[in-house]
Amino acid sequence: MARRVERKPVVAVGVTIVFFAWLYLPILAVALFSLNDKKSLSSFSGFSLRWYDDLVHNEALLDSLVASLQVAAAATLGSLVLGTMLALGLERIRGRRGNLIGAVTLLPLVTPEIVTGVAALLLFTGIGLKLSLTTVVLAEITFSIAYVTVIVRGRLAGIALEVEEAARDLGCTPFQAVRLVILPMLLPALLGAGLLVFALVFDDFVLAFFTTGVDPQPLPVRVYSSIRFGVSPAINAIGTLMLLASALLIVAALVLPRLLGRGTSSLDLITGGRR
Template sequence: MRKPRTAFAFTVLFFVLLYLPVAVVVLFSFNSQKSLTVYEGFSLRWYEAFFADEALIESLGMSLRVSLVAMVGSLVLGVALALGLVRARGKLGLYAGFIMLVPLITPEIVTGVASLLLFKGLGIPLSTMTVMIAEITFSISYVTVILRSRVAALNREVEEAAIDLGATRWQALLLVTLPALLPSILASGVLIFALVFDDFVLAFFTTGVTPQPLSVRIYSAIRFGIQPTINAVGTLMLLGSIALIGLALLIPRFFGRRGGLSILSGE
């Protein structure tokens, strides 16, 4: 069956428009000259300039810390919320599930402004801590959505059998339920790390003067003109995000090959 040529042409055009600007950024990050319009030759000078810039390295460190804390915090709260929503009885779980989805459909700029007003209203100065709190709050819904279907698919009889054999409910949760959720938890964690690391809007509204997340630092720098160093930073962030998302996709497949029993037995 022949594929429609028009549909194929539009598909190619879509991917060209989507990835051509990214390809240009990557290409000019290896430019030997400072020009952003003429490619003179291959060079790593802008990557060397990035690693020699203390301000950018400081921002990179902050972004990594914020992403790590947001990942851990959102996983702890998201797992608990997913378990509660699936196992809640009556209309409480339905209403709570609806409220949980609201952050996903709310424009991020609205969330950013609301977070800023909240911190200002409570008299909390903007700092690394406020960025972490805002990112954790925003990321919980993503973790919950990913884990909720997995929790619903679990066989409660296995957990009940562990309780019948003498385990407490906490022991059954730690030794049976959480190991079964481990692939989804790890995949969610990697995805949240990538999302928070690349986030700009929420970080922009909740960060202090210094240090600033890497995305905010880049925005501040390009307001005074685009420097080739920014191309190098963007390329590194792109590669890191691709690697993390790829890892998030591979983790469930890796555990799927090993099988659920091997996870529980530790083999």
């Protein structure tokens, strides 16, 4: 659609350019100084991979990395299953009960993470669960279900009810209609939601901070405790890797669903959908 807006708003364009510089400058500085061969964070004296080499030999950090990957994978799987069930149920059950359940599942999205984290900590200690990676996974699933539900519901809304009716007319039981017809159509949305949740959980600090046990701690929790004591090139190195990993995951979450099918992608969730 051709837009007929005459002049470029100069001030707004200026703000936008400055914004992008402001957005990327700190991140690029971290990446640049992770490759510095001296400990300085302000003068770049030479290219070196020594901080990355240190990382590879840091057992505790590697344990944390593995722990974070496990937590993210388990939470992604769990929230995909629960979130999809919820989306299917909510999309077809209308009325007051559906609205109430829908609202409750969206609550974690608008609750500050610190509140969710504190509440989860109280619940787990209250019922006598020892804090560990398992409790982190439970908390992260609870938090991530909403993302999956929103994305899958967005896609479901685009699938005509007639498709399901047709499957039923051809002899499918309701369950078969979902399994053989609806789920395959949801695949791009599930892929996008899965990648998004994996990235969010992998990077998540606040929930993990409140619900983790002592050893091994998820990567962001460990990184946080070293950041508190100051800035160092080693943190630059691990930070750069974390930024790269999540950037790749998010890009995949945005792009892959579009490649797989004309469905909605996670970007539509974020921007409120295409019209």
